[in-house]
Amino acid sequence: MIAANIFIMVLAISVITALFLFKDISQFLISSLEEKVDVSVYFKYESSEEDVLKVKEEIGKIPEVKEVKYVSKEEALKKFTEKHQDNPVLMESLAEVGVNPFLASLGIKAFQAHQYEAVVSFLERPHFNYLIEKIDYYERKPVIERIYGLTSSFNRAGIVFSIILALVAILVAFNTVRLSIYNWREEIKIQRLVGASNWFIRGPFLVQGAICGFFAALICLLLFALLTWGIDSKAELLFPGLGLFAFFVSNFWLILLIQLLSGIGLGVISSLIAVKKYLKV
Amino acid sequence: MIRFQNITKIYPPRTIALDDVSFEVKPKEFVCLVGKSGAGKTTLLKLLLAEERPTSGRIFFENQDIQKVKLGYLPELRRKIGAVFQDYKLLPSKTAYENIAYVMEVIGASDLEIDRDMTEVLDIVGLTKKAHNFPAQLSGGEKQRVAIARALIHRPEVILADEPTGNLDPYHTLDIIRLLLKINEFGTTIILATHNKEIINSLGKRAITLNEGKVIRDEKVGRFIL
Numbered sequence: 180m181i182a183a184n185i186f187i188m189v190l191a192i193s194v195i196t197a198l199f200l201f202k203d204i205s206q207f208l209i210s211s212l213e214e215k216v217d218v219s220v221y222f223k224y225e226s227s228e229e230d231v232l233k234v235k236e237e238i239g240k241i242p243e244v245k246e247v248k249y250v251s252k253e254e255a256l257k258k259f260t261e262k263h264q265d266n267p268v269l270m271e272s273l274a275e276v277g278v279n280p281f282l283a284s285l286g287i288k289a290f291q292a293h294q295y296e297a298v299v300s301f302l303e304r305p306h307f308n309y310l311i312e313k314i315d316y317y318e319r320k321p322v323i324e325r326i327y328g329l330t331s332s333f334n335r336a337g338i339v340f341s342i343i344l345a346l347v348a349i350l351v352a353f354n355t356v357r358l359s360i361y362n363w364r365e366e367i368k369i370q371r372l373v374g375a376s377n378w379f380i381r382g383p384f385l386v387q388g389a390i391c392g393f394f395a396a397l398i399c400l401l402l403f404a405l406l407t408w409g410i411d412s413k414a415e416l417l418f419p420g421l422g423l424f425a426f427f428v429s430n431f432w433l434i435l436l437i438q439l440l441s442g443i444g445l446g447v448i449s450s451l452i453a454v455k456k457y458l459k460v
Numbered sequence: 461m462i463r464f465q466n467i468t469k470i471y472p473p474r475t476i477a478l479d480d481v482s483f484e485v486k487p488k489e490f491v492c493l494v495g496k497s498g499a500g501k502t503t504l505l506k507l508l509l510a511e512e513r514p515t516s517g518r519i520f521f522e523n524q525d526i527q528k529v530k531l532g533y534l535p536e537l538r539r540k541i542g543a544v545f546q547d548y549k550l551l552p553s554k555t556a557y558e559n560i561a562y563v564m565e566v567i568g569a570s571d572l573e574i575d576r577d578m579t580e581v582l583d584i585v586g587l588t589k590k591a592h593n594f595p596a597q598l599s600g601g602e603k604q605r606v607a608i609a610r611a612l613i614h615r616p617e618v619i620l621a622d623e624p625t626g627n628l629d630p631y632h633t634l635d636i637i638r639l640l641l642k643i644n645e646f647g648t649t650i651i652l653a654t655h656n657k658e659i660i661n662s663l664g665k666r667a668i669t670l671n672e673g674k675v676i677r678d679e680k681v682g683r684f685i686l
Binding site: 366369370373374375377379460 | 536
């Protein structure tokens, strides 16, 4: 019965730990998606570098803006030639133009996808009009909004899912403990009849619950160490930079704490509630 | 010391186990409860231990109304009572030794005291050799002797003995009755429920006779008449 208790608790603690990891992985995926989003502002051909840098400075002061990157005309040309040097047609046409046809631009990144709207409306103010050629936000708007919608619903679904799973896991663990204590109901009654106080009776059950929870937590820790280590390289292929095992190692103490708390807490609280029912003699 | 006052106990739907029972037990008294099976002897003892509640009437233990004792304070009351249950009620997961010692642990006795008293009590009930057997490994008579040892080891004020000799051979029966008499001499109140005619007749103690839940006789020197 104790083995069954530990096994069920391992499942429950695994769910709770998985939720903790899931929360972080989803955060990572969301931020890596958002990382890929930016808005570029192209400046008119005749605007000077000084003006552009001034705008850059002003944009940098907006709290929603995470990063502003200045790309000068020369840099834009250099990037283009580097990228397309194997394409003779493009290179020839560029040579035919004779001058650098590229515009200076600012690449703006906001912290979150929904903040671009505010940044763009700042740039659309009339006193920037004479400088700015175009803002590519409106071309990207549908993509940005879709990512924004996706990430927020992903997050929301994650939270709901995690709460439901955690509840189910806790209920299952509680029921297993309750069943094992059900077998002791006669003994508990006898203990009451010979004058044992409630704490004297509860004590051993609570200790047993705590020990079960402790071992379940240790087993879980080992399982997750092996699991994250095992799938680390495969996960890296799918999501570069995720570093599942590294995340596990760097959060080792926190994970251990979560597992011990949930294991011992589950064991003790379930025992407490389950024994209570039979103390009414 | 113990007073039953107009006690009626009805088990649903309408089994009347006790019908308006009243009597008093004085300190240091030795009282026999006599009656056929189903007369209400065990029910009476269950009510005194607050294992069950009467349908009506009141029970006083040392002037304390038992029904008014809160669940949390019942252990204190029960520690003053040593009970030998008809079905023994031993803890199956503990050995004979642990079963008896448990009561000492409950009252907070030290290991030294437990060890000293256990040696003595095991000797009295003749279970020294079987001390480390589990209840499932003991015969009916041996279990009964463990139950008796458990009821008296912590020197309670009252001992309730529900058919304590029901499974014993005549030799051990006599021993146990002598033991109860001795404990009584030292000042412990004894309530003995039995349907053993010879015991009642040879004891010459007060006998309360129950029949179909009613007290039909209460004699100073009881005889077994049904």
